[in-house]
Amino acid sequence: MTQSALPAVAITGTGLMTPSESITNAELVTSLTAATERWNLEHADAIAAGDVEARSAPDETFIYKASGISSRYVLDKAGVLDPDRLKPRLELRSEDQLSIQAEMALPAIEQALAQAGRSGSDVDAVIMGCSNVQRAYPAVSIEIQDALGAAGWAYDMNVACSSATFSIQAGVDALRNGSASCVVVVNPEITSAHNNFELRDFHFIFGDAFTALVLEREADALPATADTRWTVLGTSLATQFSNNIRNDAGFINRAEDGERDPHELIFRQNGNRVFKEVCPMVATHIKDHLERAELPTDDVRRFWLHQANLKMNQLIAKGVLGRVPEEDEAPVTLDEYANTSSAGSIIAFHKHRDDLSAGDLGVICSFGAGYSVGSILVRKAG
Numbered sequence: 001m002t003q004s005a006l007p008a009v010a011i012t013g014t015g016l017m018t019p020s021e022s023i024t025n026a027e028l029v030t031s032l033t034a035a036t037e038r039w040n041l042e043h044a045d046a047i048a049a050g051d052v053e054a055r056s057a058p059d060e061t062f063i064y065k066a067s068g069i070s071s072r073y074v075l076d077k078a079g080v081l082d083p084d085r086l087k088p089r090l091e092l093r094s095e096d097q098l099s100i101q102a103e104m105a106l107p108a109i110e111q112a113l114a115q116a117g118r119s120g121s122d123v124d125a126v127i128m129g130c131s132n133v134q135r136a137y138p139a140v141s142i143e144i145q146d147a148l149g150a151a152g153w154a155y156d157m158n159v160a161c162s163s164a165t166f167s168i169q170a171g172v173d174a175l176r177n178g179s180a181s182c183v184v185v186v187n188p189e190i191t192s193a194h195n196n197f198e199l200r201d202f203h204f205i206f207g208d209a210f211t212a213l214v215l216e217r218e219a220d221a222l223p224a225t226a227d228t229r230w231t232v233l234g235t236s237l238a239t240q241f242s243n244n245i246r247n248d249a250g251f252i253n254r255a256e257d258g259e260r261d262p263h264e265l266i267f268r269q270n271g272n273r274v275f276k277e278v279c280p281m282v283a284t285h286i287k288d289h290l291e292r293a294e295l296p297t298d299d300v301r302r303f304w305l306h307q308a309n310l311k312m313n314q315l316i317a318k319g320v321l322g323r324v325p326e327e328d329e330a331p332v333t334l335d336e337y338a339n340t341s342s343a344g345s346i347i348a349f350h351k352h353r354d355d356l357s358a359g360d361l362g363v364i365c366s367f368g369a370g371y372s373v374g375s376i377l378v379r380k381a382g
């Protein structure tokens with residue numbers, strides 16, 4: 001079947017749940033500076049003997065200049081900023097309680113469903129895509145399906161930051177092949193639980209956020225969404241193996257012989273190499289996708305890019321357009337939210353689309369560990 005022979009699918013609603021607590025760069029730097037000084041004192045002998053390297057203190061000016069990040073939302077500010085802890089304090093829940101990831105996802109889903117004019121009982125598929133699922137099984141998405149009173153099926157998937165576009169493509173495919181009629185895609189990112197707040201290279205990068213969207217066949221979408229929904233014109237995904245962004249936490253850890261550095265069981269990366277390798281990969285991916293869809297790049301009114309780094313986003317948009325993008329062509333949310341992994345491009349889409357007109361063309365693009373990159377071409381209906 002050609003793309004045009006397939007049923008048209010639309011994004012009929014989006015939602016965003018933002019934690020109430022936010023941390024500024026200054027607060028983060030104060031906390032890590034205290035922790036670093038303490039760590040260097042505790043390891044003074046080993047440092048003097050040359051067995052370990054002294055840790056360097058973070059710098060507030062560097063953070064904003066290198067990343068464009070001013071603050072980040074987190075589920076638990078006190079735990080992250082406590083120099084003796086440097087991670088959120090999340091209550092241990094019993095099996096009878098809703099998991100924290102499901103709980104945080106639900107308000108975003110409710111908002112997306114309200115926009116689509118739907119309720120939980122209309123949903124027959126839930127796809128949860130994010131950088132880390134809080135447990136192996138049962139799938140958190142099935143818990144969400146249950147809480148929504150939804151029918152059908154649900155599953156969790158993980159392609160790191162690219163989980164946004166990968167889960168959208170999975171939803172679009174399900175609608176096109178008839179295996180679902182109302183799909184919720186949800187990207188609940190509790191990055192603070194697997195970020196490394198102990199090292200200056202990583203502590204500032206991530207924030208928590210929870211996004212959701214509703215996908216339906218255009219023919220089934222409610223008339224009330226006629227002027228607000230976005231038709232999906234095409235999806236394109238690509239992966240290429242790289243060790244430059246890793247998190248080795250998994251069930252094999254308990255059986256591994258040998259000593260692992262605990263820092264390997266949370267997020268780590270070679271940020272500079274990621275920057276250099278991923279920017280051209282993403283720009284080429286978007287250009288090729290537009291070309292295959294026979295859509296001129298100049299026709300793209302807006303790019304909702306994964307929010308990893310301000311310079312990275314500017315470079316990617318420039319690589320596609322062949323010129324420096326105007327601010328409103330590739331809106332930025334990472335100054336306020338930081339990198340929220342898969343939620344980033346959806347936050348940008350959620351917050352920066354209402355000003356566009358019927359017929360306007362846009363690209364949602366996420367990229368990250370794997371490496372992985374995905375693009376979704378969308379046109380405003382109406």
Ligand code: CO8
Nearest residue numbers: 058059066131161194195200201267271272308309368369
């Ligand atoms: N304060 C002061 N100095 C610092 C700090 C800091 N906070 N951080 C780093 N430095 C230092 C470094 O130590 C280094 O010092 P030295 O030269 O002495 O070694 C110096 O600054 C330069 O460091 P870099 O070369 O790393 O600096 P860059 O200019 O490259 O900027 C960035 C670093 C901002 C990280 C940049 O490289 C970047 O944004 N790269 C792209 C990153 C990216 O997009 N990664 C994708 C990750 S997301 C993903 O897909 C995985 C999912 C993960 C989910 C959530 C996990 C929690």
